[in-house]
Amino acid sequence: MTRTAEEIGRTALGPRPLPPLGDQRVAADIASVDTVLSNGLRVIVVHQPTVPMVELRLRIPFAGTDPLHSARAEVLAATLLTGTARRDRVGIDTDLALVGADLTAAVDPERLGISGNALATGFDTLLDVLTDALTAATYADDEVLRERARLVERITVARSQPGTIAREALQKQRYGDHPFTREMPDAADVETVSPEEVRELHRAAVLPRGSVLVVVGDVGLDAAVRQIEAATAGWSAAASAVELPDLPDVTGGELLLVHRPGAVQSQLRMSAQAVSRTDPRYAALQLANLAFGGFFSSRLVENIREDKGYTYHARSALEFTPSGATLLIDTDTASEVTAAALLEIRYELGRLGLVPPSSSEVDTVREYAIGSLLISTSSQSGLASQLGALAALGLGVDWLVDHPRRLAEVTAAEVADAALEFFAPSHYTGVIVGDAGKLEALRALGGVLMP
Structure with missing residues (x-):
């Protein structure tokens, strides 16, 4: 007779007890090399032969202060891989397909990123x-005009979305007119970008010095470095890639209500200053954030999703910036419960400092943090992406391998200190996007700048 899963999980005395968690395995030493080539390109190669593939991540600092820089950079990223002096678009796609490979480019205010993978052979x-592409991209007029038109269409649609409106408003609330806020250009600015402007931007800004190339996969360390050195020999310049200037710290203050007529939902985005991965308080802050809103069983989710039903999704996360990090709380709620949701968010922020995570809470989020890190770096793709992000801070494999130990050594008292230091409600600023006429209850809470 076949038993159901429910029957298997129970005894005459009740549910079978869950087996205890095993010891969390820490990542073993990773065979790697971290070096700088003669052209100034930093290269990190990791030998991870789990599958006969190789993952590649290239980060080129790509900051610019010109108000039209973001528009030109978006068009450049969209057309970088559409043709070179030796290959047209079809030739690029064909050569990559023959070795099971793929390359994509994307840009943000901080960097131009190129990601790819291929069979190891x-x-x-x-x-x-x-x-x-790095040395001989042509940016043919017809390709630039075609991709420019597609970008204009995509940006026009994206800018009508409430999440995009909230993100842009939050960036300006946090950083004013800093170039870091220009995450998405105006469609009208993109329409003015010419092919020659894109070609000039490539010549001036696609530079190896200060850039980082991460390679993870079934490759030999020294052999891969020699291959990269030979392949990039023609990519050189005396100048360095341009990094963003430091950001101002996020300071607490009023939330800004952005009026969106007719909206039936509100987007709440709240942010406070945090510390970067290199700060000795970072591991404790990471665990405090998880306890507050960083995973499904966190206090914030239990309160405004599970208990109150104000939202389907709520989270708190660390966002890393060129010079540090911030904490971000985001959730969307129906207009009629927006004020109540904000009240509960502030309550949970205060409670985290006054009633800090218990030892059992800390143990739970510690297991989650270590397990998530090990899972995310168990694949070639995940490891390459993690190292690419760390490289921006000058960090590498050693930091990644050692971080589980740092998490394991954090005490409940240190998490309590981090909770009190970083999660005080007064430290937060942010925005609420919604129909102001439906959000009059926010006036009673105070701390919201109404239109």
Whole structure:
């Protein structure tokens, strides 16, 4: 007779007890090399032969102060891989497909990123196509005009979305007119970008010095460095890639209500200053954030989602910036419960400092943090992406391997200190996007700048 899962999980005395968690395994030493080539390109290679593939992540600092820089950069990223002096768009796609490879480019206010992968036997081809684009991208007029039109359409649609409106408003509330806020250009600015402007931006800003290339996969360390050195020999310049200027610290203050007529939902975005991965308080802050709103069983989710039903999704996360990090709380609620949700968020922020996470809470989020890190770095793709993000801070494999130990050593008292230091409600600023006429109850709470 076949038993159901429910029957298997129970005894005559009740549910079977869950087995205890095993010891959390810490990542073993990772075979790697971290070096700087003669052209100034930093190269990190990790030998991880779990599958016969190779993952590649290239980060080029790509800041600019010109108000039109973000528009030109978006068009550049969209057309970088559409043709070179040796290959047209079809030629690029064909050469990559023959070795099971893929390359994509994306840009933000901080960097131009190129990601790719290939069969390990096609690593030479992947490098050749990459460096061909870096040194000889043509940005043909017809390709630029075609991709520009597509970008205008996508940006126009995106800018009508409440999440995009909230994100842009939050960035300006936190950082004013700093170039870091220009995450999405205006469609009208993109329409003015010419092919020659894109070509000039490539010549001036796509530079190896100060950039980082991460390679993870079934490759030999020294052999891969030699391959990269040979492939990038023609990519050189005396100047360095341009980093963003430091951001001002986020200071607490009023939330700004952004009026969106007719909206039936509100977008709440709240932010406070945090510390970067290199700060000795970072591990404790990471665990405090998880306890507050960083995973599904957190205090914030239990309160405004599970108990009150104000939202389907709520979270708190660390956002890393060029010079540090911030805490971000985001959730969307129906207009009629927006004020109540804000009240509960402030309550949970205060409670985290006054009633800090218990030892059992800390143990739970510690297991989650270590397990999530190990899972995210168990694949070639995940490890490459993690290292690419760390490289921006000058960090590498050693930091990643050692972080589970730092998390394991954090005490409940240190988490309590982090909760009190970083989660005080007065430290937060932010925005609420919604129909002001439906949000009059916010006046009673105070701390919200109404239109």
